[in-house]
Amino acid sequence: MAGRGTAQRPNGAGAAGKICQFKLVLLGESAVGKSSLVLRFVKGQFHEYQESTIGAAFLTQTVCLDDLTVKFEIWDTAGQERYHSLAPMYYRGAQAAIVVYDITTQDTFSRAKTWVKELQRQASPNIVIALAGNKADLANGRMVEFDEAQAYSEENGLLFMETSAKTAMNVNDIFLAIAKKLPKNDQAGGGAVGQGGSGSRRLDEGGAGSQGSTGKCCK
Amino acid sequence: MATAVKVDGYGFERPEDFDFETYEEFMSRYLSVLVRRAKKWEQLFGSSPLEDHLKRSSKVKRYTRKGIPGDKRALVWMTMSGALARMQANPGVYQRLLEAPTHDDPVIDAIRTDIHRTFPENVFFVDAPEGQRVPLFNVLVAFARRRPDVGYCQGLNFVAGMLLLVVKDEERSFWLLDAFVGGVVPTGYYTPAMTGLRTDTRVLAELVRARWPDVDATMRREGATFDLVATKWFVCAYVDVLPVETLLRIWDSLFYEGAKVVFRVAVTMVARQRARVAAARGLADVVSAFRVAIDDPANTFAHDFMADVFRVPGSFPMATIDKLREQCERAVLEEDR
Numbered sequence: 001m002a003g004r005g006t007a008q009r010p011n012g013a014g015a016a017g018k019i020c021q022f023k024l025v026l027l028g029e030s031a032v033g034k035s036s037l038v039l040r041f042v043k044g045q046f047h048e049y050q051e052s053t054i055g056a057a058f059l060t061q062t063v064c065l066d067d068l069t070v071k072f073e074i075w076d077t078a079g080q081e082r083y084h085s086l087a088p089m090y091y092r093g094a095q096a097a098i099v100v101y102d103i104t105t106q107d108t109f110s111r112a113k114t115w116v117k118e119l120q121r122q123a124s125p126n127i128v129i130a131l132a133g134n135k136a137d138l139a140n141g142r143m144v145e146f147d148e149a150q151a152y153s154e155e156n157g158l159l160f161m162e163t164s165a166k167t168a169m170n171v172n173d174i175f176l177a178i179a180k181k182l183p184k185n186d187q188a189g190g191g192a193v194g195q196g197g198s199g200s201r202r203l204d205e206g207g208a209g210s211q212g213s214t215g216k217c218c219k
Numbered sequence: 220m221a222t223a224v225k226v227d228g229y230g231f232e233r234p235e236d237f238d239f240e241t242y243e244e245f246m247s248r249y250l251s252v253l254v255r256r257a258k259k260w261e262q263l264f265g266s267s268p269l270e271d272h273l274k275r276s277s278k279v280k281r282y283t284r285k286g287i288p289g290d291k292r293a294l295v296w297m298t299m300s301g302a303l304a305r306m307q308a309n310p311g312v313y314q315r316l317l318e319a320p321t322h323d324d325p326v327i328d329a330i331r332t333d334i335h336r337t338f339p340e341n342v343f344f345v346d347a348p349e350g351q352r353v354p355l356f357n358v359l360v361a362f363a364r365r366r367p368d369v370g371y372c373q374g375l376n377f378v379a380g381m382l383l384l385v386v387k388d389e390e391r392s393f394w395l396l397d398a399f400v401g402g403v404v405p406t407g408y409y410t411p412a413m414t415g416l417r418t419d420t421r422v423l424a425e426l427v428r429a430r431w432p433d434v435d436a437t438m439r440r441e442g443a444t445f446d447l448v449a450t451k452w453f454v455c456a457y458v459d460v461l462p463v464e465t466l467l468r469i470w471d472s473l474f475y476e477g478a479k480v481v482f483r484v485a486v487t488m489v490a491r492q493r494a495r496v497a498a499a500r501g502l503a504d505v506v507s508a509f510r511v512a513i514d515d516p517a518n519t520f521a522h523d524f525m526a527d528v529f530r531v532p533g534s535f536p537m538a539t540i541d542k543l544r545e546q547c548e549r550a551v552l553e554e555d556r
Contacts, residue, residue, distance in 0.1 A: 023502075058503070082413055
């Protein structure tokens with residue numbers, strides 16, 4: 001079952017200094033590898049057959065950027081279309097999203113574009129969206145060209161990487177790239193309307209100020 | 220400490236961090252419970268066919284709440300849920316549902332995608348001819364064809380998979396799934412709009428609010444809803460959520476008493492973590508509290524767990540549930556407009 005607790009890898013612990021917290025959601029067609037990307041990122045593991053995610057799983061992981069620690073609160077969602085009605089709950093108030101497709105299936109790329117459109121329309125206006133072309137290790141069966149996805153990403157202002165949860169290719173990198181792009185000061189705050197009460201905030205404030213501190217970050 | 224057995228009685232590989240100590244403690248007590256219950260059922264039913272006795276009565280309900288002996292479980296579930304009657308009224312239907320080809324059908328493709336993603340850590344879910352993957356595919360395909368209004372909903376793979384592990388018979392598992400979706404749980408759990416499911420997570424919120432306003436207040440403040448934390452509880456009826464022995468005890472009563480039991484279990488789990496949820500700060504903290512509710516070692520103690528399930532939530536009149544459902548469904552439909 002996905003989402004068993006949280007784990008911190010060494011890179012998450014050390015660095016003193018500022019800590020920022022961001023809500024990130026993974027979206028995409030069923031079986032493109034959303035849970036596998038999270039499992040690779042959070043626990044450094046990969047299972048050839050990852051259990052289908054029902055509803056959503058919640059995990060956390062931190063990454064370090066120079067003197068800054070970024071903590072991701074990750075919502076890994078179910079891919080099947082009928083769980084779509086639950087999706088707004090997960091992306092509401094999110095500062096970042098990874099929209100995942102499978103490079104060996106054209107349909108999953110179309111679905112990814114639909115997700116991007118929905119996020120652009122309905123999520124927080126400043127949400128950082130990354131597009132992940134997963135299963136890059138299966139390049140022999142490639143159906144979605146790198147250039148096509150990159151061009152699309154440029155047009156839409158998305159971060160883009162091809163990833164492989166299996167080989168770990170670009171998995172940490174895509175989360176790092178998101179961490180770099182996220183606004184980390186008051187003025188440039190995510191602007192998330194925190195209906196989920198989950199904006200970014202300084203961890204050392206405890207949870208006491210979590211409500212109403214959405215959209216702000218490290219000072 | 221006893222030798223660590225890597226696989227449990229239902230074929231599930233135990234995770235590396237499996238708590239053998241708690242499990243041993245549980246089993247050393249539970250075995251005597253199982254023996255006692257088996258004797259009671261034998262005394263109650265004697266040697267005549269079990270199905271002759273399974274009329275609804277307070278005695279059978281009480282017996283069911285205390286656990287159906289493993290060797291009678293499949294038959295009792297079949298009888299109580301109406302699956303047996305469905306099967307007897309529809310001879311040959313299961314086989315006919317499987318006759319049509321399975322290619323070029325997006326519903327069946329979705330099923331196929333999930334077959335390897337159902338209990339990958341279970342030794343019976345393997346590709347070998349005697350494995351459960353082909354039966355699982357068949358059961359889900361037949362069900363999608365019998366209920367085109369539902370088709371395939373992720374989560375049914377876990378329900379059907381668990382049925383196969385207990386019943387060990389493809390056709391019977393199919394009819395149990397049919398009875399489960401078509402009678403045991405409310406309508407609209409697995410349909411594309413999932414109206415029934417979203418209604419019931421809201422009903423749970425109301426049940427919690429009536430009992431523990433502090434839990435409700437924290438959840439509201441942090442924007443935590445039960446569809447955020449408990450969707451899987453409802454969709455999978457606790458498969459892959461709670462330990463297997465506990466799950467089977469829940470299903471014993473679920474097949475007899477219906478979906479009300481799902482609420483009783485949910486309310487009990489909230490009750491056990493009430494202080495933790497109420498004190499949570501931030502959404503992540505609330506979610507973690509529910510994670511603890513699932514991982515709580517106390518959930519292993521199936522017999523105590525079920526005793527709590529029928530005690531802790533207090534009285535549970537169906538009229539209240541029905542009324543809440545009506546009210547919550549209106550809110551869901553409003554939201555969809």
